[in-house]
Amino acid sequence: MRFAIFVLAALCFPPAFVHAEGPQATIDRRIAVTIDDLPWQRMADTPPDALQGRHDALMAQLRMAGVPVVGFVNEDKLEVDGQLQPARVKMLEDWLDDGHALDNHTYGHVDLHVVGMPAYQAAILRGERVLRPMLAARGMTPRWFRNPYLRAGRTAEDKAALAAFLAEHGYRLAPVTVDNGEWVWAFAYARVLDGQPDTAEREALLERLRLGYVPYMLNKLDYYERQSQALLGYALPQIWLLHANELNAVAYAELIAGAKRRGYRFVTLDEAMRDPAYARTDGYHGRYGPSWLHRWAMAEKKPKAFYAGEPVVPKWVLDLAGVDSE
Template sequence: MRGTLAALLALCCSLAAAQAPDRRIAITIDDLPWQRIGKTAEADLRSRHAQLIAQLKQAKAPVVGFVNEDKLEVDGVVQPARVAMLRDGLEAGAELGNHTYGHVDLHEVGIPAYEKAILEGERRLRPLLAERGMRPRWFRHPYLRAGRTQADKAAVRDFLARHGYRIAPVTVDNGEWVWAFAYENVLDGQPDTPLRADTLRRLREGYVPYMLNKVDYYERQSQALLGYALPQVWLMHANALNAATYAELVAGVRRRGYTTIGLDQALRDPAYTRADGYEGRYGPSWLHRWAMAEKKAKDFYAGEPAVPQWVLDLAGVDAE
């Protein structure tokens, strides 16, 4: 009897292991060297950047950071200290990609101006990477806006390919920027009091589960659309909130059974060759773009975690 029970338990464990999702996730950080660089005092910028770099080293996860080259300048003059921030990222193990000069919106400026912003977005990036025998190979659309027609998408994709780039999609999209704006509004805009400290703590403690719940949601979306757990691509930004929580976020997905992988490894999955069915003005997750290509009903998208109203109020925005 004992042997039979042990065999049954072993079989159950084996079946459970066979059915467990293959959870993998690639992390990306946009708006380098810093998201709100023009609104951040120099001393604060240095300390918060150092904190983010320390978090990257602590987490020990592959990451690709996407650079807005205009943020390297003040009044059109390149600032060596800001270029050094990118070098710090490289030394921490990050790869760097192109996020355009000026974080321009393709849907507003049109293809010729967008292509110009792409090329201007590699003037310092390309030689910086060449110092290490590397080249820029990843491109991230600002606002995740990739074109409002299939023809526009193809034109931009072909232009990028001719210049050695591959588009970096996002599957785990989120309202992280709202939380980050709220955090910095409190951090920089309120006097240093116990109330401010408590609000910052509430934001950190609310942000981490919000982000992890987003990962859970998009895993469910992947299972529903594809029938398996897609290697996800997670969107974050270089800001004070992630400088305080990045390692905790990485630890959180690892507790959920995820392995952190490189972006190139994630994009080997054949799902990333699927058609982008979105032609609206915004920039949703690629999982939702693929669902739109299949004409999924509205209820397919239900259940996505939302940013709480109190955070929207602190951020000074109406919606994420």
């Protein structure tokens, strides 16, 4: 049965997106892992009696993988009806106890392009009221900021204003180069897990999602490596976007192992950001939040063909997640 499910999952990916695994000695593949939406991505939709066990499972996956991680916190998720929940604060302490870094992802996961700059700046400051003293108790300070939805400003003026505000408060923007639809797979997984009876059919569907998720993500990694080579002429130290969710609580260690089989070594966000490419101009001024590799390509006015070939989330996964697109 397991083999049959694996074959079925594999068929969901067009052959053009499947690449042979194995390191190529001529390419220095480095990548930093960032995990957003701490302490838990779908906090409001997760059964309260399941939250701790799922968090514990994710922490176990992180320990199995054994690579550096920066987690980005939404402080509103620490509260219920405005009241701070000690058990949720303890979830963040678990990340620090395991040696991971924690940084700011705003209070409320707000969209800069919707709320405007003053409200966005307020959400950044409100998003460090627990985080900053928690880190100070360990002799640390928050250092990185991750834009919700990767939306970083629609004008050069807004981008400059945000950069100046972040610098004033000791932050640096943490971009993403390996963007992906991981959140769609995770929403699908959680909806099946919590929304269907515990039957063999549900387990088969969860297994199909687990088996499809890892190759999809590795194909995205391959795609952005090719984009880096085409744009920069070398393999950029990548920055990978993931989230704290049910799917990574069962599949994260295998995802990391798959990247290692491709020849990647895992580095800190600080090391990745030392690459001079990260000083390039963000050429995107649209509504959404694409990879920084694509933002840099837009600054160079690359033709539409440059962006072709990106793997997409299969329709059956979109349907299970209840979304139209990634």
